[in-house]
Structures are given as structure tokens and as C-alpha cells.
Amino acid sequence: MTVAPRPADGQLDQSPVSLADFADLAREVLPAEVWDFVSGGSGVETTLAANRAALDRVAVLPRVLAGVEQPRTDAVLLGRAQSMPVAVAPMAYQRLLHPDGEPALAAAAGAAGVPYVLSTLSSAPIEEVVAATDGPVWFQLYWLRDRALVADLLDRAHAAGCAALMVTVDVPVLGRRLRDARNGFALPPEVIAANLPGGRDDLAHAGTPGVSAVAVHTGAVFAPVLTWADLAWLRGRTRLPLLVKGILDPRDAVRAADAGVDAVVVSNHGGRQFDGAPATATMLPEVVAAVGDRIEVLVDSGVRSGTDVLRALALGATGVLLGRPLLWALAAGGRAGAQAALDLLAVELRDGLTLTGCADPGQARRLRTLTGG
Numbered sequence: 001m002t003v004a005p006r007p008a009d010g011q012l013d014q015s016p017v018s019l020a021d022f023a024d025l026a027r028e029v030l031p032a033e034v035w036d037f038v039s040g041g042s043g044v045e046t047t048l049a050a051n052r053a054a055l056d057r058v059a060v061l062p063r064v065l066a067g068v069e070q071p072r073t074d075a076v077l078l079g080r081a082q083s084m085p086v087a088v089a090p091m092a093y094q095r096l097l098h099p100d101g102e103p104a105l106a107a108a109a110g111a112a113g114v115p116y117v118l119s120t121l122s123s124a125p126i127e128e129v130v131a132a133t134d135g136p137v138w139f140q141l142y143w144l145r146d147r148a149l150v151a152d153l154l155d156r157a158h159a160a161g162c163a164a165l166m167v168t169v170d171v172p173v174l175g176r177r178l179r180d181a182r183n184g185f186a187l188p189p190e191v192i193a194a195n196l197p198g199g200r201d202d203l204a205h206a207g208t209p210g211v212s213a214v215a216v217h218t219g220a221v222f223a224p225v226l227t228w229a230d231l232a233w234l235r236g237r238t239r240l241p242l243l244v245k246g247i248l249d250p251r252d253a254v255r256a257a258d259a260g261v262d263a264v265v266v267s268n269h270g271g272r273q274f275d276g277a278p279a280t281a282t283m284l285p286e287v288v289a290a291v292g293d294r295i296e297v298l299v300d301s302g303v304r305s306g307t308d309v310l311r312a313l314a315l316g317a318t319g320v321l322l323g324r325p326l327l328w329a330l331a332a333g334g335r336a337g338a339q340a341a342l343d344l345l346a347v348e349l350r351d352g353l354t355l356t357g358c359a360d361p362g363q364a365r366r367l368r369t370l371t372g373g
């Protein structure tokens, strides 16, 4: 796998004017199988496409004569003020995209004033990523077969100063990602799961035709069964704010709220897990109706612009996780690329608030939406 030469950190060849432009830049520099790993979904990618289609169907009814000149974009998530109601979604193996990997994206998030969610499958150690940014880092936990290892990761996240814990509950097994299987996708030797003991690393690096080595590796280390009792154990083990990511059914959101979590993330993993799951924009209003008065409700999957953030707010979300566009931006320009993408998102969000007559994101949550355009 060869990575094409790319602009030095701090420069971008062209000036992207939308997050989609970063995808075009990334595609030019990334090996085809890395592009596929990041951009693809599971199965025939029905859910991947549904996420976008559902967001596109959400029309937001603007208010006029509101006298708003410069809306504020700042918001409070989990009790902490930030520059906009956005956080960087947890995403594995960021050194696949750029040698600077997680520390670069975390630093960009810190500079932009938004939290960075650090994946269990980070290719840089927790401590190195936290040290690279002035901003808050939330630790994302995948439940591992080895409970002692889970406890060790939690201890390390606490000791490093992570500000919240996010447990992902939609990966009992990795979704069948056909692009990766067709590509016989395996991690290059320099990209490792830096927070896990090295014993199973060879599995992620063994290229086999027709098989995703990443799927084989996660199958070996992830716990295939996760229950509400495990969530209760986790709640009892940390005083940090706890988020559960991967909720779609409002009944699960109610159980999570009953279990004492601080937030749910309505997510279908960007269409990478159960292909056939509904779009998150479809389920978000039901989840907000079920638990929005008790806990925070965040959403991800398919968000590609400030307009999409505004749509999510208008559907009742308190915050949004931004995923793939930031990996594309990281690939295109390292830390500077990711920062440019977050700056662009802030501009788009501010424009959206202005154009819908909102003084701040809180007002956007009171806008009416219509589906069907």
C-alpha cells in the first residue's frame, strides 16, 4: 500500500468550500483500499445511503424579521461550554489517513473548541493524544473479551484526564463491509491498535484475499455479548459523564436513561454495522420524544455540513458527532486540513442560524421541520 505524496502540514493545494471538497482531495492521495475502508458501509450500503437521503428530506422552516445579525454558535454539552454543538466522532486507526493521525485531529478539535472522541482502536496511545490538545478528549470504549483490559483502559482514560466516556454498543461483531473483504483489506505494519496489548496485532495485518483483516482482529478482541448489566457495571465504575453510542430504538434510549447515562448518541455507525437499519434522522425525533427531557441526545451518521447540524438541532438533538469528513480533511492536509474543515463547518452553521432567524443553537431546536422537502 503506497500513500501518494501530500501537501506538508499547514497547506492545502486548493481551498475547499464545502466538506465534500475534502473528500475529493482525500481520494487523490489515499490508496484505494483506505478510501474504501473509510468511505464504505456494510452490506450493499443501504443504510449508508439512507442516512444522506433522510437528512436531505428534512426541510427546516426559517423564521424571518428576527433581528439576528451575528448568531452565536456556542453550546453546552455535558455541562461544558464549547464553540459549537459538535464533537469529533470516534474513528479507528487515524494514522491510515495521515502519519500525524489522532494527535493531529485532536489538536485541530481543541483549536476549534470542540471535544475529540478518542477510539479504543486509536493508532496512537491515549496519553499521547490527550497531551496533543488543549481541548477536551472523550474516551470511546469498545467492550473487549478481556474485562481486565476494559478496566485498564478506563483507568488510563481517567488518569490521562479524559472528560467523558462513550461506550459503543452497536458492534457485537463488525458489520460485513464488502469493500474491505473484496480488497482483502489489512492494516499496514506501521498502523497498530496502540492501546491494546500487541498479542493479536498480527491478525489486523494479515492480508488474505476475500477477508477483511480488521474484521478478523476485532472479532478476536471484541466481546460478542454486551448486556444492560455491563452498562450498569460501567456506570458504577466512573463518575465521568457517560454516553451510550449506537442507540436507534427509543425503548433502548429509555433503558439507557434509566441506567443513569448522561447522553445517548443516535447512531447507525455511519451505515457500517447493520445494513438495513433506519437512517438516524428518521429515528432522532422519536428518541428525543422518549428521553430528551431527561438526558442529552446526540446524533451522527451522514452529517456533511453546517446545514446538516442545523437540521439535527431542529429535529431535537443537543449535539452532533462529525465523522468521515474529518478523516478526509486529515488525509488532505493533516492538522491544518482538519482545522480548515471545522472552521468551514462553523461558518456554515453560523450562516444557517442567520438564515433561519436564530440567535443561537438553542433557538434552532425550536424551529419546525417538515419531511419531504
Ligand SMILES: Cc1cc2nc3c(=O)[nH]c(=O)nc-3n(C[C@H](O)[C@H](O)[C@H](O)COP(=O)(O)O)c2cc1C
Pocket: 037, 038, 039, 089, 090, 091, 092, 119, 120, 121, 140, 168, 245, 267, 268, 269, 270, 271, 272, 300, 301, 302, 303, 321, 322, 323, 324, 325, 327
Ligand atoms: C473509518 C471509521 C472508523 C470508525 N471507528 C469507530 C470506532 O473506533 N468507534 C466507534 O464508536 N465508531 C467508529 N466509527 C463510527 C463513527 O464514530 C460514526 O458513528 C460514523 O462515522 C458517523 O457517520 P459519518 O461518518 O457518515 O458521519 C468509525 C467510522 C469510520 C468511518
